[in-house]
Amino acid sequence: MFEARLTNATVLKKILDAIKDLLNEGTFDCSDSGIQLQAMDNSHVSLVSLTLRSDGFDKFRCDRNLSMGMNLGSMAKILKCCKNEDTVTIKAQDNADTVTFMFESQNREKVSDYEMKLMNLDQEHLGIPETDYSCVVRMPSMEFARICRDLAQFSESMGICCTKDGVVFSASGDVGTANIKLAQTSSVDKEEEAVIIEMQEPVTLSFACNYLNAFTKATPLANQVQLSMSADVPLVVEYRIPDLGQIRYYLAPKIEEDER
Template sequence: MLFRLISSALLLRVANVWGGGVMSSGGKQCSTMRLRYLTQKEAIALDEDLFNEYKFSVDQLMELAGLSVATAVARTYPPSTHLSALIICGPGNNGGDGLVAARHMKLFGYNVSIYYPKRTPKPLYENLLAQCVAFGVNIVEKLPPSNELCNEYQFLVDALFGFSFKPPVRAELKPAMDALIDSGLPVCSVDIPSGWNVEKGPGVIRPLRPAMLISLSAPKMCAAPEYILDAKHFLGGSSILKKVLEAIKDLLTQATFDCDDNGIQLQAMDNSHVSLVSLTLRSDGFDKYRCDRNISMGMNLGSMSKILKCAGDKDTVTIKAQDNADTVTFVFESPNQEKVSDYEMKLMNLDLEHLGIPETEYSCTIRLPSAEFARICRDLSQFGESMVISCTKEGVKFSATGDIGSANIKLAQTSSIDKEEEAVVIEMEEPVTLTFACQYLNYFTKATSLSPQVQLSMSADVPLVVEYRIPDIGHIRYYLAPKIEEEDS
């Protein structure tokens, strides 16, 4: 789902999960609960499942992949602003995806050219190339110097190498690789940035740095944020907005969304005034964002959630409100714009106090997989209403005691692990042991789908901070005061 908000004061648009759109090559999509990155072996196994178990053919998957690439490119570099594109195709399946994408991009209104230096002598690829020619796609036989590409094209599509690539780059393909690296133009890479290791990312001295990565079927390990940096990432998934509402609706019935040049912020006490919710969505994480004047919109979150359920996962969501208006309008558009629906909701005048949250140096900071923290909170809540979190040099211990008995779960710091999101990291200045209400901790874990990791920050006599970082756009933080055990008179 794509999300936009428009008012006379504000224009913003956020792509669905981690700064992209809703793209998949067909077949299995990655989990919407937790972003999973595939190893090379897993990526090959997934392809085998699509062929053997689900009976897809190569040309079917290639057609789906190429259409997904063309659609993703059109979302980020529309022909109205980036008319001329060069697609650099390699000899493998990635090159075939590029040939299909070229045909669809031509239909979308682009001036498309293809550079295909090593052509695959198979009927499938020959037919795809013939289709491109029939649709008016220009075939480039010789590349101009890299520094002159910007005179003819506005961006490049990298369909050179896929996850089967093994270095070094062969001599006949080196000009293509050099063009992707040295042109200075935005590069949209298909599935794997050419020359990258599937699992270890850019390992060469002078790597390609794409402006956008389009993951097909599921993201590979090299698509992790620490590798792709500021590149936009397109993959399958549901809306950030829906996930944010899921994360706060058990704590809040209504809230004010404050919008300014920096982005969107929400801060509110829960309905019982026991915990505090703080949400930040930065302006630079949105696909488009404009805020001429500060605007605050008080919304009933239950009503907002009901309206968003009317949107399809691939719909564009536009939110419209005028300055000082008493209503807000939600407009949902299907990807092909064949279906457009709108819903109007009344805004609320909410007199909510913003609390100053002081900067605090915490004695203990614990980072662990968010799904693991959710399981711990769920399991220990079966034993008692309170959970004790104890952080020492040996690790962190979660404990609960009740009528049926007691339970203890201990986590040691991870010494070495391949996947950063599965690590347990503990930073401790001094030991801390605090007690918290299980009910609220379970409410907080509704944000698990927003981030693969959660961070707990603790110090004696100050509220616990439970933070989920929303990749590329912001974070949600929950503050919860510790329980104070009453001393015997």
């Protein structure tokens, strides 16, 4: 038997919004430690890794490890049927071929349940190696979303250059060139407004704007975003979901055509 309950459906809706544009389907691996999902996007360019800890749920029970393959479009349709303040419970039997979503209103006067067929998905688990990154930047997630949106108007790719002076986001195309520089904040009242840069060595890499903009769909989940970069390895864009887990996106750098 598997059962997981959240008293606020908003979080689950936001998590789904953050991944459903990149993934059509995914396998949720459930164990007593929580729920994990790891999948390449539809064009096999980026990787999405979601971790939800069991202790972040209001109720969590998983008697034996369970893998549930779900169509994320169908799941999104079901979640549209609940209000943000509803309690949502996800249930499945050990060998079930369906999963049930149950929504309860705050006053418990309305209870609705939706059953969805599970899918058998072939999925390879990609071992993500532990990496010591040359640069780690933490910054407000809203600011990162704005930068990605603005620079996508200039070019299909965006450069991220990290030095001890700060981090520079740049794009150039037919319209012209755009550069946005963020210096490390020396003092800030609110931690979520800080820009913090930890650097072992400078890094300059280029990434596809359309993927970065897809990653920023996770902005409503976290006040801060963390960017981890090293030469020749994928960028990690991480959003930490308060008290529940995190969502990480991995994106390989673009190889610039003009590099000799």
